Amino acid sequence: MHELSLLENVREILESHAQSQNFAKVTRVTLEIGKLSCVEPEALRFGFDVVMQGSLAEGAELVITEASGIGLCRQCGRQSVIETLYDPCAECGCPYVDVVQGAEMKIKDLIVI
Ligand SMILES: [Zn+2]
Ligand SMILES: [Zn+2]
Numbered sequence: 001m002h003e004l005s006l007l008e009n010v011r012e013i014l015e016s017h018a019q020s021q022n023f024a025k026v027t028r029v030t031l032e033i034g035k036l037s038c039v040e041p042e043a044l045r046f047g048f049d050v051v052m053q054g055s056l057a058e059g060a061e062l063v064i065t066e067a068s069g070i071g072l073c074r075q076c077g078r079q080s081v082i083e084t085l086y087d088p089c090a091e092c093g094c095p096y097v098d099v100v101q102g103a104e105m106k107i108k109d110l111i112v113i
Helices: 002-021 041-052
Strands: 026-034 061-067 069-073 079-082 097-101 105-112
Touching: 002 026, 002 041, 002 105, 026 041, 041 061, 079 097
Parallel strands: 026 061
Antiparallel strands: 026 105, 069 079, 069 097
């Protein structure tokens, strides 16, 4: 389950932010999952408490939001919503579309004390 390593990554980011921004505890973490990232919300919820145990985010609330996939067409230059990494441009049908949003998971918001 790659979600566990993603969560370990999140924990490391939180720990380094805690040092540079001077907070001691995280009470809520909002993670944004891109629709194209193949990260499973269920698996994240399942792993969160375990991975955060013993860290500054132990017992923190987890909020998950979704970001839709957006592609930028190489031919017409327009952006459109895409459901998979291989969708063609919705405007002109060109198959060469670069993903500009939705391929990753990121930390969107933190509540710290
Ligand atoms: Zn997975
Ligand atoms: Zn296009």
